Amino acid sequence: MLLGRVVGTVVSTHKSAKIEGLKFLLLDMIQPATMEGQGKYVVAMDGVGAGTGEIVFYTSGSCGRYTEATLGRPADATIIAIVDTIEIGGKPTYVKNPVIEDAK
Amino acid sequence: MLLGRVVGTVVSTHKSAKIEGLKFLLLDMIQPATMEGQGKYVVAMDGVGAGTGEIVFYTSGSCGRYTEATLGRPADATIIAIVDTIEIGGKPTYVKNPVIEDAK
Amino acid sequence: MLLGRVVGTVVSTHKSAKIEGLKFLLLDMIQPATMEGQGKYVVAMDGVGAGTGEIVFYTSGSCGRYTEATLGRPADATIIAIVDTIEIGGKPTYVKNPVIEDAK
Amino acid sequence: MLLGRVVGTVVSTHKSAKIEGLKFLLLDMIQPATMEGQGKYVVAMDGVGAGTGEIVFYTSGSCGRYTEATLGRPADATIIAIVDTIEIGGKPTYVKNPVIEDAK
Amino acid sequence: MLLGRVVGTVVSTHKSAKIEGLKFLLLDMIQPATMEGQGKYVVAMDGVGAGTGEIVFYTSGSCGRYTEATLGRPADATIIAIVDTIEIGGKPTYVKNPVIEDAK
Numbered sequence: 001m002l003l004g005r006v007v008g009t010v011v012s013t014h015k016s017a018k019i020e021g022l023k024f025l026l027l028d029m030i031q032p033a034t035m036e037g038q039g040k041y042v043v044a045m046d047g048v049g050a051g052t053g054e055i056v057f058y059t060s061g062s063c064g065r066y067t068e069a070t071l072g073r074p075a076d077a078t079i080i081a082i083v084d085t086i087e088i089g090g091k092p093t094y095v096k097n098p099v100i101e102d103a104k
Numbered sequence: 105m106l107l108g109r110v111v112g113t114v115v116s117t118h119k120s121a122k123i124e125g126l127k128f129l130l131l132d133m134i135q136p137a138t139m140e141g142q143g144k145y146v147v148a149m150d151g152v153g154a155g156t157g158e159i160v161f162y163t164s165g166s167c168g169r170y171t172e173a174t175l176g177r178p179a180d181a182t183i184i185a186i187v188d189t190i191e192i193g194g195k196p197t198y199v200k201n202p203v204i205e206d207a208k
Numbered sequence: 209m210l211l212g213r214v215v216g217t218v219v220s221t222h223k224s225a226k227i228e229g230l231k232f233l234l235l236d237m238i239q240p241a242t243m244e245g246q247g248k249y250v251v252a253m254d255g256v257g258a259g260t261g262e263i264v265f266y267t268s269g270s271c272g273r274y275t276e277a278t279l280g281r282p283a284d285a286t287i288i289a290i291v292d293t294i295e296i297g298g299k300p301t302y303v304k305n306p307v308i309e310d311a312k
Numbered sequence: 313m314l315l316g317r318v319v320g321t322v323v324s325t326h327k328s329a330k331i332e333g334l335k336f337l338l339l340d341m342i343q344p345a346t347m348e349g350q351g352k353y354v355v356a357m358d359g360v361g362a363g364t365g366e367i368v369f370y371t372s373g374s375c376g377r378y379t380e381a382t383l384g385r386p387a388d389a390t391i392i393a394i395v396d397t398i399e400i401g402g403k404p405t406y407v408k409n410p411v412i413e414d415a416k
Numbered sequence: 417m418l419l420g421r422v423v424g425t426v427v428s429t430h431k432s433a434k435i436e437g438l439k440f441l442l443l444d445m446i447q448p449a450t451m452e453g454q455g456k457y458v459v460a461m462d463g464v465g466a467g468t469g470e471i472v473f474y475t476s477g478s479c480g481r482y483t484e485a486t487l488g489r490p491a492d493a494t495i496i497a498i499v500d501t502i503e504i505g506g507k508p509t510y511v512k513n514p515v516i517e518d519a520k
Contacts, residue, residue, distance in 0.1 A: 001336070001355040001389055003322070008136075008192035010107070010161065015185035016151050016171045024105070024161075024185070026136060026192065032320075032338060032353050041136050043105040043161045047328055052194075057322065057336075057355045059386040062166045062270075062374045062478075066386035067328045074163045074170035074184055077105055080386055081327035081336070088320035088338065090364075112240075112296035114211070114265065119289035120255050120275045128209070128265075128289070130240060130296065145240050147209040147265045156298075166270045166374075166478075178267040178274035178288055181209055216448075216504035218419070218473065223497035224463050224483045232417070232473075232497070234448060234504065249448050251417040251473045260506075270374075270478045282475040282482035282496055285417055313440070313459040313493055315426070344424075344442060344457050359432050369426065369440075369459045371490045374478045378490035379432045392490055393431035393440070400424035400442065402468075 001057040003083070004029050006050050010043050018073050025050060025079065027058065032086050035094055045075040048082055055083040055094060105161040107187070108133050110154050114147050122177050129154060129183065131162065136190050139198050149179040152186055159187040159198060209265040211291070212237050214258050218251050226281050233258060233287065235266065240294050243302055253283040256290055263291040263302060313369040315395070316341045318362050322355050330385050337362060337391065339370065344398050347406055357387040360394055367395040367406060417473040419499070420445050422466050426459050434489050441466060441495065443474065448502050451510055461491040464498055471499040471510060 004027030012024065023046040028037040035055075044058045047069040056079045064070060064078040086094040108131030116128065127150040132141040139159075148162045151173040160183045163170075168179040190198040212235030220232065231254040236245040243263075252266045255277040264287045272278060272286040294302040316339030324336065335358040340349040347367075356370045359381040368391045376382060376390040398406040420443030428440065439462040444453040451471075460474045463485040472495045480486060480494040502510040 001387075003353070003355060008190065008194075008197075010136075010185075010187055011189045011191075012161075012185035012187050014152060014188075018171055019184055026190065031351070032322075033351070039135070039137070041107070043107060048326060057324075059388045060373075061164075061388055063376060063386040063388040064167060065170070066377070066384070067330055072170070074167040074182070075105075076163045076165055076167040078386070080331055081322075081324035083322055083324050084326075085323045086320065086338065087323075090320075093320075112294065112298075112301075114240075114289075114291055115293045115295075116265075116289035116291050118256060118292075122275055123288055130294065143239070143241065145211070147211060165268075168271060169274070176274070178271040178286070179209075180267045180269055180271040216502065216506075216509075218448075218497075218499055219501045219503075220473075220497035220499050222464060222500075226483055227496055234502065247447070247449070249419070251419060269476075272479060273482070280482070282479040282494070283417075284475045284477055284479040313491075315457070315459060343455070344426075345455070360430060369428075371492045372477075373492055375480060375490040375492040378481070378488070379434055390490070392435055393426075393428035395426055395428050396430075397427045398424065398442065399427075402424075405424075 001059050002029060003032055003055060003057050004042065005037055006052050006054050006056060016074065022073065030055065032093055033088055042077050044077040044079050045070055047078045047080055050079050050082050057081050057083065105163050106133060107136050107159060107161050108146065109141060110156050110158050110160060112156065120178065126173065126177065134159065136197055137192055146181050148181040148183050149174050151182045151184055154183050154186050161185050161187060209267050210237060211240055211263060211265050212250065213245060214260050214262050214264060224282065230277065230281065238263065240301055241296055250285050252285040252287050253278050255286045255288055258287050258290050265289050265291065313371050314341060315344055315367060315369050316354065317349055318364050318366050318368060328386065334381065334385065342367065344405055345400055354389050356389040356391050357382050359390045359392055362391050362394050369393050369395065417475050418445060419448050419471060419473050420458065421453055422468050422470050422472060432490065438485065438489065446471065448509055449504055458493050460493040460495050461486050463494045463496055466495050466498050473497050473499065
């Protein structure tokens with residue numbers, strides 16, 4: 001699986017019936033040691049409800065059809081995880097901002 | 105899925121019987137932040153009736169066989185969507201020219 | 209699918225029984241705007257009777273097993289079309305030399 | 313299969329149910345002649361209990377679903393072996409540190 | 417399929433049960449016009465009994481599981497042929513050293 005940052009969306013009204021109802025997110029691949037975007041983009045089906053700015057990884061090829069959201073659909077890139085932390089050599093290179101669920 | 109611009113066509117009379125009746129379009133991969141072509145070409149089966157100049161995305165590998173138009177056919181790249189808008193960081197980098205359907 | 213020029217052959221007597229009887233052609237990938245070879249080679253199974261010098265496109269991955277010639281065989285690159293014309297922006301970049309079938 | 317060094321981990325709580333219970337390791341691809349990391353990273357499912365610093369190889373694409381740990385799961389990269397030795401031209405370029413199982 | 421030279425071996429005792437009994441060879445991809453190694457390595461399952469120094473081609477992706485030796489095994493790269501000759505533009509760029517089977 002490859003790591004990317006959700007940077008945008010791709011909208012299409014005229015498309016294969018097999019991908020109706022799916023959301024297409026635009027990912028910029030990241031280098032996990034520096035977390036910098038590489039300017040290498042992929043359109044991925046969203047299988048987990050990812051949002052802009054989040055770090056995710058996606059599965060490609062036929063594996064893209066093996067998630068709940070994409071079964072039997074021609075998705076060659078499907079986001080399967082929103083990343084919380086990336087650790088290299090025992091040190092975090094990325095920690096997702098904690099969600100304050102109840103700030104009262 | 106990867107984004108490309110339809111730049112031309114490829115015609116073949118001598119071909120596998122399994123791809124008879126399909127249309128072969130030539131795509132130039134684009135960089136969605138700049139919308140510039142990358143001079144990296146792929147021949148894609150047309151699954152949605154795309155035309156020259158349109159921005160599309162295609163699915164690759166075995167997923168290319170999972171559209172209505174290509175079921176069971178050896179299409180390793182099939183166009184599955186004509187793109188209306190691409191948005192990066194909340195700003196559109198591409199908006200398809202609106203089709204004036206009724207200009208009376 | 210990717211475009212290539214048939215530049216040669218690869219011969220093997222010691223090989224998997226599953227590819228017995230298939231012909232292995234050597235392709236040099238081409239850039240369709242200039243028709244120049246890229247020095248990037250692939251060994252492809254011949255599914256259409258292609259000959260040296262011809263421009264073809266091949267299908268890759270599991271799709272390579274979905275032609276009449278290669279069904280169930282481990283062919284990850286199979287030529288499925290001999291190209292007649294390539295057109296970019298409405299202008300031909302390649303036209304196959306017409307075959308004079310009856311020159312009497 | 314490609315060779316990599318386990319350099320870290322990727323943690324996700326919000327993910328596809330199909331990958332629940334799997335461990336995601338971060339690999340840096342290595343050049344086996346020099347054993348240097350290439351700064352090219354992949355997230356791989358762990359099918360063999362690999363640990364940080366170990367040299368492994370992983371299988372990609374649909375093959376990633378054909379291990380005991382990942383059957384039917386959308387894993388497009390699964391570690392299938394921890395490497396003991398790599399030999400090029402008859403000389404070892406890598407030998408795993410021997411594990412002293414009983415140092416009494 | 418891609419061409420490579422067998423340059424070494426990779427040994428693993430701790431591995432997926434699904435690849436027990438297979439031999440892992442290290443290939444250096446070659447440029448068939450010059451026959452030079454490209455320093456781009458892949459670990460391939462040996463499906464034909466290839467030896468060090470031989471030129472081979474391997475099949476990748478799911479095709480790697482479609483040889484007698486690897487059926488149902490997660491081999492994303494399997495050697496399916498030992499090459500005798502490579503010919504480009506009608507001239508051999510590679511001819512395997514003839515094996516003197518009976519030198520009496």
